[in-house]
Structure formats: structure tokens, C-alpha cells
Amino acid sequence: MLTLRSLLFNIAFFLWSTLIQALFLPCLLFPVPVVAWVQRLWVRGALALLAGICGLRHQIRGLEHLPPGACIIASKHQSAWDTLILAVLFHGPGFVVKRELLWIPLFGWYIQRTGCIPIDREGGVSALKRMIAGARDRIENGRHVIIFPEGTRVAPGQRRPYHPGVGALYRQLGVPVVPVALNSGLFWGRRTFLKKPGRITLEFLEPIAPGLSRKDFTAELERRIETASARLLATA
Numbered sequence: 001m002l003t004l005r006s007l008l009f010n011i012a013f014f015l016w017s018t019l020i021q022a023l024f025l026p027c028l029l030f031p032v033p034v035v036a037w038v039q040r041l042w043v044r045g046a047l048a049l050l051a052g053i054c055g056l057r058h059q060i061r062g063l064e065h066l067p068p069g070a071c072i073i074a075s076k077h078q079s080a081w082d083t084l085i086l087a088v089l090f091h092g093p094g095f096v097v098k099r100e101l102l103w104i105p106l107f108g109w110y111i112q113r114t115g116c117i118p119i120d121r122e123g124g125v126s127a128l129k130r131m132i133a134g135a136r137d138r139i140e141n142g143r144h145v146i147i148f149p150e151g152t153r154v155a156p157g158q159r160r161p162y163h164p165g166v167g168a169l170y171r172q173l174g175v176p177v178v179p180v181a182l183n184s185g186l187f188w189g190r191r192t193f194l195k196k197p198g199r200i201t202l203e204f205l206e207p208i209a210p211g212l213s214r215k216d217f218t219a220e221l222e223r224r225i226e227t228a229s230a231r232l233l234a235t236a
Contacts, residue, residue: 002194002196002197003193003194005053005054005055005195006054006193006194006195008053009049009050009053009054009195010193012049012053013046013049016042016045016046016049017042017046017107018106020038020041020042020045021042021106021107021110022106024038025106028109028110028113032092032113032114032115033091033092035092035110035113035114036091036092036114038110039087039092039110039111039114040087040088040091043084043085043087043088044088046084047084047085047088050081050195054195054196054197055197055198056187056188056195056196056197056198056199056200057198057199057200058081058085058199058200058201058202059199059200059201059202060085060089060202060203060204061201061202061203061204062203062204062205063204065178065204065205065206065207066178066204066207067176067178067207069142069175070138070139070141070142070143070144070145070175071139071144071145071175071176071177071178071207072135072139072144072145072146072147072166072169072170072173072175072176072177072178073086073090073093073144073145073146073147073177073178073180074147074148074149074166074177074178074179074180074221074225075146075147075148075149075179075180075182075225076148076150076154076180076181076182076225076226076229077148077150077152077153077154078153078154078155078156078182078183078184078185078186078189078190079153079184079185079187079188079189079190080153080188081184081187081188081200082148082153082182082184082202083095085200085202086146086180090144090146092114092115092143093138093143093144093145093146094115094116094117094134094135094138094143094144094145094146095111095114095116095117095146095147096116096117096119096131096135096145096146096147096148096165097111097116097117097118097119098118098119098121099118099119099120101116101118102116102118115138115143117131117134117135117138117145118134119131119165121151128164128165128168131165131168131169132168132169132172132173135169135173136172136173139173139175145169145173147165147166147169149162149163149165149166149218149221149222149225150162150163151163153185153190153191154185154190155185155189155190156183156185156186156189156233157230157233159222159226162218162221162222164214164218166218166221167214167215167217167218168214170208170210170212170214170217171214171217174210175210176207176208176209176210177207177208177217177221178204178205178207178208179204179205179206179207179208179221179224179225179228180202180203180204180205180225181202181203181205181224181225181227181228181229181231181232182200182201182202182203182229182232183200183201183229183232183233183236184200184202186198186200186233186236187200188200198236201232201236203228203232205224205225205228206224208220208221208224
């Protein structure tokens with residue numbers, strides 16, 4: 001039954017995505033808020049399919065920790081679900097993404113028009129400077145910047161070194177960073193076909209105010225995210 005439900009979801013998700021991206025293609029000519037509305041419509045439909053077919057729902061905690069105004073959202077990354085939910089929780093956020101995603105037909109066009117911040121992982125210092133410039137533009141226009149510090153999806157209970165980019169954004173932009181913990185990988189794993197029924201928990205943690213050194217900030221960010229994510233895994 002689990003395999004059948006996962007198969008049905010994958011088919012429905014593909015059809016829904018194709019329909020939305022094709023039907024609203026002319027919206028790519030409109031301003032970012034219009035494209036962001038299409039993005040949110042697509043995500044809401046995908047989450048409804050996930051709940052209806054797979055029995056996978058979610059709960060959001062810690063919304064009171066979000067500061068007024070634009071800030072950086074630094075999230076644990078265990079599943080494709082993470083990008084979906086964050087896209088619908090914030091209106092037109094600037095995701096820091098690997099540039100290869102922009103090459104995907106239709107999907108890449110949409111995320112580019114929503115103002116994502118592409119980064120060349122092999123680009124070194126010049127790529128880091130472009131990322132900071134793109135993030136500063138989003139912040140100055142009142143938009144949140146979303147980054148996954150580990151740079152890729154990581155299985156529950158595991159961790160990877162936090163990339164220096166998140167520390168660079170913290171030091172250069174001078175805005176609060178809100179850590180995000182979650183346990184989505186228990187239900188929709190990395191490169192896993194099966195989607196398990198249950199309730200994913202995403203939790204916004206207390207923001208880290210500007211002023212720390214890059215080293216101290218990165219250590220504190222990792223401590224908060226990993227500690228809270230381990231707690232969510234244990235209590236799922």
C-alpha cells in the first residue's frame with residue numbers, strides 16, 4: 001500500500017507540476033510577485049496531494065521567533081519537502097540554490113524569475129561575492145533569504161560541515177539569522193521513492209542577532225539547528 005500511494009503521488013505531482021508550469025507560462029513576463037503567487041499555488045497543490053494520497057501532513061512551530069522585516073532563514077535540509085514548505089511560508093523568498101537547477105526546462109525558468117540566488121559551487125571567492133550581492137539585493141527589497149547551510153540534503157541523524165557562505169551572509173548583511181530545525185527526512189527521504197504517512201515538524205528557533213564573529217556564529221548556528229533537529233527526530 002505504501003508503494004502504491006507513493007507511486008500515485010509521484011504521478012499526480014508530475015501531472016500537477018506540468019499543468020501549472022505550462023498553464024501559467026505567460027506569467028513569467030510579469031513582475032516577481034505574480035510569479036511568486038504561481039509558485040505558492042503550485043506548492044499548495046503539491047502539499048494537498050501529499051496529504052490526500054500519502055497521509056503526510058505537517059506542523060509549524062516557532063513562528064513567533066520570526067523578526068519583523070527581512071532576515072536570513074538558515075534551515076536544516078533533509079528532504080525536497082523543505083523547499084516546498086519554505087516557499088509557501090514566505091512570499092517570494094530568495095533561495096540560495098545551485099546554479100544547475102536553473103537549467104531545468106520550465107522549473108528552472110520559474111525559480112529564476114522568483115529571484116533565487118544561484119551559486120556556482122566551484123566558483124570560489126567570485127561566486128561567494130555574487131551570492132552576497134544577490135542576497136543583499138533581496139534583503140534591501142524586503143525579501144527573506146533562505147539558505148541550507150550544509151549545501152545539500154542530509155539523512156536524518158547525520159550532518160555535514162556547514163558551508164562558509166552562511167557565515168559570509170551573516171557578517172555582510174547585518175540582519176538576524178533564524179535557524180530552522182525539522183525532521184522531514186523521516187517521512188520523505190533523500191533520493192527515496194517512498195513517502196511515509198505521518199506529521200513532519202518544522203520549527204523556527206530563536207534568531208541569532210548580528211554582531212558575532214563568523215566563527216562563533218557558525219558554531220552557534222550549527223549547535224542550535226543540530227540540537228533541535230535531533231530532538232525532533234527523537235520525538236517524531
